[in-house]
Amino acid sequence: MQKNLKKLTKRSEPYIFLVVLALCLLIEVRSGQFFTANNLVDIASAMVVPGLFAIGTFMVIVSGGIDVSFPALASLTSYATTKILLDAGYTGGIWLPILMSMAMGALLGAFNGVFIGFLGLPAMIVTLGSSSVFKGLMQGALNSVQLTVIPKGMQSFGTSALFVATNPVSGLTSRMPLGFLVFAAVLILSFFIMRYTFFGRGIYAIGGNEVSAHRAGFHTKRTKFLLYVFVGMTASLAGLIRTCMMQQNHPTNMLGMEMNIIAGVVLGGTAITGGAGSLTGCMLGTLLIVIVENSMILIGIPTIWKSVFVGALIIIGTGISAYQVVRANRTGGFKSRIREVKA
Amino acid sequence: MKRILSLLLVSVMLLALAGTAFAQDKDWEIVVVPKDASNPWFVRMKVGVDEYAAETGLNVYQKGTPEIDATLQAQLVQDLIAQGVDAICVVPVNPESLEPVLKQAMDAGIVVIAHEGASLENVNYDIEAFSNTGYGAFIMDNLAEAMGEEGLYTTMVAHVTNASHNEWADAGVAHQKEKYPNMTLLADEARVESEDNGDVAYNKAKELFKKYPDLKGIMGTSSYDAPGVARAIDELGLVGKVFTSGTGMPADNKALLESGTVKSLTLWDPALAGKAMIALAVKVLNGEAIEAPIDLAVDGYTALTFKEGSDKVLEGQGWIVINKDNVDSFGF
Numbered sequence: 001m002q003k004n005l006k007k008l009t010k011r012s013e014p015y016i017f018l019v020v021l022a023l024c025l026l027i028e029v030r031s032g033q034f035f036t037a038n039n040l041v042d043i044a045s046a047m048v049v050p051g052l053f054a055i056g057t058f059m060v061i062v063s064g065g066i067d068v069s070f071p072a073l074a075s076l077t078s079y080a081t082t083k084i085l086l087d088a089g090y091t092g093g094i095w096l097p098i099l100m101s102m103a104m105g106a107l108l109g110a111f112n113g114v115f116i117g118f119l120g121l122p123a124m125i126v127t128l129g130s131s132s133v134f135k136g137l138m139q140g141a142l143n144s145v146q147l148t149v150i151p152k153g154m155q156s157f158g159t160s161a162l163f164v165a166t167n168p169v170s171g172l173t174s175r176m177p178l179g180f181l182v183f184a185a186v187l188i189l190s191f192f193i194m195r196y197t198f199f200g201r202g203i204y205a206i207g208g209n210e211v212s213a214h215r216a217g218f219h220t221k222r223t224k225f226l227l228y229v230f231v232g233m234t235a236s237l238a239g240l241i242r243t244c245m246m247q248q249n250h251p252t253n254m255l256g257m258e259m260n261i262i263a264g265v266v267l268g269g270t271a272i273t274g275g276a277g278s279l280t281g282c283m284l285g286t287l288l289i290v291i292v293e294n295s296m297i298l299i300g301i302p303t304i305w306k307s308v309f310v311g312a313l314i315i316i317g318t319g320i321s322a323y324q325v326v327r328a329n330r331t332g333g334f335k336s337r338i339r340e341v342k343a
Numbered sequence: 344m345k346r347i348l349s350l351l352l353v354s355v356m357l358l359a360l361a362g363t364a365f366a367q368d369k370d371w372e373i374v375v376v377p378k379d380a381s382n383p384w385f386v387r388m389k390v391g392v393d394e395y396a397a398e399t400g401l402n403v404y405q406k407g408t409p410e411i412d413a414t415l416q417a418q419l420v421q422d423l424i425a426q427g428v429d430a431i432c433v434v435p436v437n438p439e440s441l442e443p444v445l446k447q448a449m450d451a452g453i454v455v456i457a458h459e460g461a462s463l464e465n466v467n468y469d470i471e472a473f474s475n476t477g478y479g480a481f482i483m484d485n486l487a488e489a490m491g492e493e494g495l496y497t498t499m500v501a502h503v504t505n506a507s508h509n510e511w512a513d514a515g516v517a518h519q520k521e522k523y524p525n526m527t528l529l530a531d532e533a534r535v536e537s538e539d540n541g542d543v544a545y546n547k548a549k550e551l552f553k554k555y556p557d558l559k560g561i562m563g564t565s566s567y568d569a570p571g572v573a574r575a576i577d578e579l580g581l582v583g584k585v586f587t588s589g590t591g592m593p594a595d596n597k598a599l600l601e602s603g604t605v606k607s608l609t610l611w612d613p614a615l616a617g618k619a620m621i622a623l624a625v626k627v628l629n630g631e632a633i634e635a636p637i638d639l640a641v642d643g644y645t646a647l648t649f650k651e652g653s654d655k656v657l658e659g660q661g662w663i664v665i666n667k668d669n670v671d672s673f674g675f
Contacts, residue, residue: 253541
């Protein structure tokens with residue numbers, strides 16, 4: 001028991017969890033509205049898209065890479081899907097849009113994957129470049145404008161609710177979107193992949209030391225390639241869900257999200273150098289960012305101070321988890337790093 | 344001798360004629376720079392710009408950045424200076440940060456006309472569809488009508504640094520104080536930001552209604568505000584209890600207006616604003632005297648007057664209201 005407790009204090013997740021909890025309590029004290037059914041549903045609903053992005057970003061960072069192209073990728077695939085289906089007068093269900101955008105996402109992910117995996121170019125440079133390419137394709141080739149009408153199937157997917165939470169006092173209602181199920185499914189799948197599959201272990205191994213991973217028998221090139229394909233698919237899924245939930249496609253409003261997503265993942269204790277981190281921590285970090293972004297008014301932070309507050313929180317949060325890693329390394333040395341990897 | 348003289352006279356006359364014709368047909372290159380290229384507002388502006396080009400045969404076109412970003416816009420203007428265009432008509436993302444670049448343009452002898460940038464110094468002229476105070480009061484009238492002229496309200500702008508949006512909001516508040524004594528401004532959150540993003544407007548509205556159950560209205564300014572707020576009103580089950588009004592495009596908000604979630608939106612036609620900017624640029628390039636009232640031969644811009652105390656800012660009478668009855672009549 002004591003050993004377990006000691007082990008727990010060396011990990012970063014419990015600290016982030018405490019930060020999240022403290023923030024929730026602060027919001028509750030300031031507004032009395034945090035722990036209401038409708039607010040919790042609002043947070044869960046706001047978590048869907050950043051959560052999906054964070055899963056992909058987490059896997060990439062664990063592999064020792066970085067991806068800044070996912071917002072552009074998601075914008076391009078969701079725009080293309082919506083536009084093509086609108087032009088074709090599609091009236092069917094949600095499955096075709098999902099499959100279409102994920103197929104496109106896989107293709108664009110493969111574009112990143114070829115350069116990063118097989119040609120071994122730096123991930124930062126490649127994804128910065130592909131981000132411009134994707135934006136350019138959308139704005140140049142597809143001549144993107146805001147689409148204010150989306151196909152029927154996507155419309156009903158966006159408005160239908162798993163359940164509706166009502167606040168007994170104020171009578172406000174909030175919908176839990178169906179998209180949350182998709183997010184949960186992807187999360188469980190990724191958890192399984194990262195923990196139990198050869199592919200997932202390979203991602204950790206590559207992030208730790210690519211040469212060693214290769215010598216140990218991992219197909220490093222293929223693993224990296226497939227990783228970016230997977231990330232392309234999750235990002236495009238997020239883009240499509242965003243379009244459905246907003247009931248319109250605004251081609252540029254996801255651009256720029258990458259900074260906060262990466263911050264959330266790093267905040268969650270994922271080593272920016274790769275090789276270590278857990279999906280639990282990543283989700284906690286992302287949750288923290290989502291709560292902060294959607295609670296400024298509830299806390300009562302004046303609009304002009306918002307960015308300062310968000311920035312400060314990111315620095316404090318990342319600082320705490322970074323300090324934990326340093327401390328763990330100092331006392332446990334190599335062993336604790338192994339433990340991190342096992343998690 | 345007589346014959347030679349008359350021939351000479353005729354040829355001189357012909358030359359003079361050709362000369363004036365040449366002066367009028369001079370191939371001005373005039374570029375319109377909107378805040379970005381995909382916002383339907385500026386897509387509509389492009390319609391006007393293209394129409395103007397087709398009507399007059401001038402080399403006039405619109406060129407926007409891929410996303411709303413002050414830095415990208417400044418770079419684009421710099422590129423245009425390097426290209427040596429004759430006039431730049433710009434809708435600034437962030438007026439203050441664009442000033443130095445516009446100064447470069449003016450120093451290079453380029454005519455600079457702005458729209459929605461009344462605070463700019465380094466421009467020949469700035470055209471506003473209307474006085475900002477007039478429009479802010481106009482939005483407030485619409486909101487007050489929806490709210491039954493009583494209750495708590497707040498204001499939403501794209502960014503607290505956006506010049507026009509904040510002037511409208513200030514004017515709206517001033518107008519309320521003067522004309523609607525039963526309405527009160529929410530003091531704790533008197534101004535929130537939507538970041539020109541429908542999703543942010545939606546989430547901000549949800550937060551506001553949670554924290555302030557008495558809040559009855561939100562005055563929007565950006566074309567994303569009212570539609571985003573309306574989505575929150577719909578989801579929270581507040582239709583008929585709380586209200587929003589603000590700028591919005593007819594076609595985009597057809598469903599909202601018809602369902603009654605939003606009663607009325609206010610607007611001016613960006614296509615006409617685009618045309619007016621170019622028409623003024625042509626006047627300046629031709630060296631015509633600019634004296635109020637100016638007739639640009641564009642609807643709503645036929646009697647432009649200078650804003651009080653300014654010799655740069657021109658104001659028209661271009662505001663319109665859209666509601667469920669006339670939403671189909673605009674063609675955009």
